[in-house]
Amino acid sequence: MKTKRNPCWERWRCWHVLCFLVIGLLGACSASTPSREAPSQLPTSTINTRSDLKPQAAKEGELPLSSPSEEELTAGNEDYRIGPSDLLHIDVFQVPELSQTVRVNSQGFISLPLIGSVQVNGLTNQQLEEALAKLLGEKYLQDPQVSVFIEEYASQRVTVEGAVIKPGIYPIQGRTTLLQAIASAQGVNQVADKGGIKLFRSTGENDKQVFYYNIEDIRQGAAPDPEIHADDIIVVEESGTKVFFREFSNYFRMFLNPLVFF
Numbered sequence: 001m002k003t004k005r006n007p008c009w010e011r012w013r014c015w016h017v018l019c020f021l022v023i024g025l026l027g028a029c030s031a032s033t034p035s036r037e038a039p040s041q042l043p044t045s046t047i048n049t050r051s052d053l054k055p056q057a058a059k060e061g062e063l064p065l066s067s068p069s070e071e072e073l074t075a076g077n078e079d080y081r082i083g084p085s086d087l088l089h090i091d092v093f094q095v096p097e098l099s100q101t102v103r104v105n106s107q108g109f110i111s112l113p114l115i116g117s118v119q120v121n122g123l124t125n126q127q128l129e130e131a132l133a134k135l136l137g138e139k140y141l142q143d144p145q146v147s148v149f150i151e152e153y154a155s156q157r158v159t160v161e162g163a164v165i166k167p168g169i170y171p172i173q174g175r176t177t178l179l180q181a182i183a184s185a186q187g188v189n190q191v192a193d194k195g196g197i198k199l200f201r202s203t204g205e206n207d208k209q210v211f212y213y214n215i216e217d218i219r220q221g222a223a224p225d226p227e228i229h230a231d232d233i234i235v236v237e238e239s240g241t242k243v244f245f246r247e248f249s250n251y252f253r254m255f256l257n258p259l260v261f262f
Contacts, residue, residue, distance in 0.1 A: 080230065082120050082128065083155025084108055090132065093145035098136070101151065114140050125150065158228055160185040162236035163192035177225040179218060181234055188215070188236050191246055196237035201229060 082088070084106050092098040102110045108121025115135050120128055125148045136144040153172060158181050161167040165186035172181065178199065182188065195214040203209050217223040228234070 080150065080153070080156075081122050081124060082108075082150065084121065085152075085154035086150055087152035087154065088120070088128075089149040089151050091147045091149070092132075092136070092141075093147070095141065095144070103152075104155075153230070156230035158184075158230070159233045160236075161233070163189050163238045164236050165189050172228065172230070176228055178213060178228055178234065179215065179225050181228050181232075182215065182236065191238050191242040193237045193239035193242075196239070198235040198237065199226070199228070200233040200235070202231060 082104060084104050086104045087101065088104065088110065089101045090099060090112065098113055100112070102112065104110055104120055108119055109117045110120050111117050112132070115132070118132070118135070123131065128148045129146045132146045132148070133144050136146070156172045156176075157169050158172050158176070159169050160181055164182060165188070167185060170181065170184040172184075178197070182197075188194065194216045197213040197215055199211040199213065201209045201211070211226070213226070214223065218225045
């Protein structure tokens with residue numbers, strides 16, 4: 001003989017299971033809350049800075065936590081290495097016939113009057129200026145003055161990953177800021193921690209700098225929008241709270257679905 005199920009008992013059991021799921025999600029949320037410290041795999045020489053911290057006095061043997069200055073963030077553009085598809089404007093002082101705009105081909109060469117093909121891949125502006133001045137001075141001009149300007153930084157790339165709509169590697173041209181780079185990835189998603197933006201920048205073969213930013217502060221004008229460099233890696237962290245509510249909402253909708261109960 002079949003016993004009739006008590007509706008109150010069934011309702012209590014469902015909420016009992018739901019409470020256990022909530023407790024489990026809270027534990028997972030706290031365990032997965034992203035750290036504000038640099039990843040452990042980074043070398044010990046890594047410098048950690050945060051845009052929302054005021055400079056503090058450093059302990060002996062330690063670097064201070066401070067906001068990166070505009071000079072620090074823009075330093076390094078002078079060391080940009082020319083690459084394929086970059087557009088260069090070459091100006092030879094008082095020789096307009098030799099001044100022109102050329103694009104670097106896929107092999108890293110440009111073609112110029114009198115000189116012919118020149119390998120420019122991997123050179124900085126200054127190195128290319130010196131090389132062209134030397135080539136022109138050997139046969140054609142006396143003490144030539146050459147200036148090189150990069151009009152399009154087509155070979156620059158930045159990586160945007162984490163809680164963004166479309167993670168990937170994106171080209172940057174000219175001066176590009178943090179917000180512009182994130183916009184290239186179609187912006188942050190619904191679970192992004194807007195105060196947990198990490199920017200990794202290589203400073204050597206095995207060294208990296210890590211900067212922390214709050215994009216809400218940047219959007220409101222409370223913090224500067226920093227310029228990014230080629231090969232920077234931008235990581236948008238997830239908010240543990242937002243992830244929890246998303247998962248809780250999904251589980252709650254599942255329990256409200258009558259097809260779940262038999």
